[in-house]
Amino acid sequence: MKKETKKAEEKKEEKKPEEKKLDQKAQEEMAAVVKEIEGALFAVKFYPVAVDEKSKNEALVKLKDIYAKGNDTVKQLFLYMMHEILAQSSDLKLIHTQEYFRAKHPTMEPAQLRMNVYRAMFNYHTSLEGLGELIKMLGELKGSDDSAKLLTYHFSHLCGFESEANHMLRAVIIESLGKSESLYALKALLEYARYNDNERTLNRIVNALVGWEGRVDGLKISEEEKQKLRARLQEIMTREKGGTHYG
Numbered sequence: 001m002k003k004e005t006k007k008a009e010e011k012k013e014e015k016k017p018e019e020k021k022l023d024q025k026a027q028e029e030m031a032a033v034v035k036e037i038e039g040a041l042f043a044v045k046f047y048p049v050a051v052d053e054k055s056k057n058e059a060l061v062k063l064k065d066i067y068a069k070g071n072d073t074v075k076q077l078f079l080y081m082m083h084e085i086l087a088q089s090s091d092l093k094l095i096h097t098q099e100y101f102r103a104k105h106p107t108m109e110p111a112q113l114r115m116n117v118y119r120a121m122f123n124y125h126t127s128l129e130g131l132g133e134l135i136k137m138l139g140e141l142k143g144s145d146d147s148a149k150l151l152t153y154h155f156s157h158l159c160g161f162e163s164e165a166n167h168m169l170r171a172v173i174i175e176s177l178g179k180s181e182s183l184y185a186l187k188a189l190l191e192y193a194r195y196n197d198n199e200r201t202l203n204r205i206v207n208a209l210v211g212w213e214g215r216v217d218g219l220k221i222s223e224e225e226k227q228k229l230r231a232r233l234q235e236i237m238t239r240e241k242g243g244t245h246y247g
Contacts, residue, residue, distance in 0.1 A: 030073065030077070033066065033070065033074050033077070034077065036066055037063065037066060037077075037078060037081060039059075040059040040060075040062045040063045041059070041063070041081070041085075041125065043055050043056055043059035044056055044059050044063075044124060044125050044133075044134070045123055045124060045125045046122075046123075046124065047124045047130075048124070049122045049124075056124075060133070060137050063078075063137060064137060064140060064141060066078065067141050067142075067143075067147075068141070068143060075143075075144065076146075079146055079147060079150050082138060082150065083150060083153075083154075085125055085126070085131075085134060086131060086134065086135070086154050087154075088131075089131055089154070089158070089165070089166075089169055091126070092128070092163075092165045093165075096116070096117055096120035096121065097117060098110075098113045098114060098117055100117075101113045101116045101117060128165055128168055128169070131169060131172075132168070132169065132172040135151065135169065135172045135173055135176050136172065136175075138151055138176065139173075139175075139177060139179050139185075140176075140179070144182070145182045145183065145184035145185070147180075148177060148180050148182035148185035148188070151173050151176060151177060151180075152173075152177070152184075152185075152188045154169075154173065155170055155173045155174070155177075155188075158170050158173070167200075170201065171201075174189070174192075174201070174204045174205055175204070175208060177189050177208060178207070178208025178209065178210075178211045178212065179208075179211060181215070181218075183219055183221065186209075186212050186216075186219075189205055189208055189212070190232050190233070190236070192205050193205045193206060193209060193236045194236075202240075206237070206240050209233060209236060209237075210237075212233065213233055213237075216229050216230055216233070
């Protein structure tokens with residue numbers, strides 16, 4: 001009886017030929033999207049050494065287009081790949097030398113070690129200016145709160161330790177959240193404004209919120225919630241004009 005039950009379960013779990021074809025097609029489509037994203041990132045990565053500004057800008061437009069047209073799976077993969085790049089900001093405190101890469105890859109040939117150093121020196125997407133451009137691109141993505149959430153994730157981690165590089169990247173994130181169309185971005189900025197005591201950062205947050213004042217009406221939420229957001233915005237602006245901060 002147990003054997004029959006097991007066989008029945010195995011038969012139930014077997015996929016029909018048409019289901020296998022659909023799975024294979026989905027995998028092929030995803031592989032094609034990954035190739036597209038990687039191709040665009042290649043153009044960003046090698047600017048300005050091997051790629052001109054026009055090609056780099058076209059690649060950034062293409063990345064936004066891929067995200068806008070993609071399904072949920074594509075969007076998740078896209079943001080995962082962006083996260084992996086932004087996470088390399090933690091390496092900004094390190095100088096990439098042959099010794100650095102040898103410590104990471106003890107068996108690597110000297111020629112490959114030198115190539116890794118060369119790439120680290122000239123990679124645009126892991127420089128301050130390149131990371132800033134990718135952050136701005138994430139703030140311009142349409143259609144969901146996911147990209148705003150990714151930006152707030154990195155903002156949180158960049159707040160974990162102080163450096164001029166981190167201050168600059170946090171400033172770009174705040175500016176991008178201020179230009180975003182995401183309700184989550186607005187709510188995050190409101191929270192930051194309420195509890196931040198750093199005057200330099202707070203001024204940036206307030207400036208970002210100024211950009212939101214005229215965009216609340218366009219949010220797809222109830223009029224009651226819009227009124228609450230307007231009230232919170234007005235409270236912050238009034239306090240800042242009066243020179244007082246939240247306690």
